[in-house]
Amino acid sequence: MDIVLRNNLILITTDFETLNAEWMIEFLNKHSRSMLFLQKAVLVFRNEDLQDERVEFLSKLSQYHAKKYDFNHEFFLRSMLKFGAQPIKVELETDKEPENVVVKLYAYDKNTVLITLENPNAWVLNYMRSQLEIYVEKGTDVSLVIDVSDYKAKARLERTLNKRHILHYQIKYTYDNHFMSKLYSDFANYSFGDLSRECDVVENKHxxxxxxxxxxxxxxxxxxxxxxxxxxxxxxxxxxxxxxMVNHYTYKFQLLQEAYASLRIVS
Known part of the structure; x- marks a missing residue:
């Protein structure tokens, strides 16, 4: 493990063993709403309501690091606490090929979707929860039931599923032939004029x-x-x-430009 204190963040580079330590997972689970998943990393932003948890985490991190490298824990902790307002980036250090995680999607109807992991994976499930939390009706350690009864929920679900790489995991989604037709069954209620126009709308659904x-x-x-x-x-x-973060906002802004320019033509 390496810890670098920068002006704009605390950078932690570590392996899977430490990433899956109980104290690390506990901290990340509590910050799911203020966490951004990146390729081979997670970025945790400051949450005023969880300041005590943040200090406790930095203390445990300092103890773990000091024990491993045999130096003064309290001195290092004081240094880290000076960066208390900065984001914490936990970066995975590995040269291994990404591990595939199969996620099954099933639509009960247009209002409810079941997300099931073929095998338990806390990180992938935490990513799903962090993105879909307000729409989760119930869940287990391998599944989530999502309420997608409005189009904002469907849009959030699609944005979530568009991300395929979480830390060291490559997500592969599978679904049956009826998934899209059930999920977007309201499409049948729209009148789009001739067949050509209908095809345009389908192609531009995203x-x-x-x-x-x-x-x-x-x-x-x-x-x-x-x-x-x-x-x-x-x-x-x-x-x-x-x-x-800058790249994320820039990319989203570019997508908005592209989407609006295209739909102004077909709408």
Whole structure:
């Protein structure tokens, strides 16, 4: 394990053994709402409501690190606490090929989706929970039942499933032939004119998702949602030194531009 104290974050580079230590998992589980999953890393932002937990975590981290390298724990802890307001980045140090994790998707109907892991994996499930928490109806250590009764929930689900690489894991989603037709059964209620127009809408479904609008939404609805989202994701709104966060907002902003430009033509 290596710990580097930078001006803009605390960088922890570690292996799987430490990443899966009880005190590490406990800290990360509590911060699921303020955590950003990156490739081979997780970035934990400061949460004012969990300040005591943060101090406790840094104390355990300092003890673990000091014991391993035989130096003064209390002195190192005081140094880390000076960076108390900065994000904590836990980076996985490995040259191994990503491990495949199979996740099965099943739609009971247009309102409810079951997500099931073929084998237990706390990190992948924590990622799912962190992204879909407000829509989770119930869950186990290998499954989640998600309420997708509104289009914002469906949009959030699609954004979640678009991320395929979590830490050392490569996610492979599987679903039956009826998954999409059940999930988007409301599509049948829309009138899109001729067949050519209907095909255009199907092909551009992901653009509606990006703009967080139902399929076939009106031009006014698309414009309103677009204006709201670009204010949130405009790169000038990102006051953060972390390159990954800036890139994330920039990429989202670019997707919004592309989606709105395309749907203005087909809507």
């Amino acid at each position: 653009y509606y998702t990006i703009l967080e609008c139902p399929i076939g939404a009106s031009q006014d609805a698309l414009k309103k949602s677009y204006k709201k989202l670009v204010k949130v994701y405009h790169p000038d709104k990102v006051f953060h030194d972390d390159v990954n």
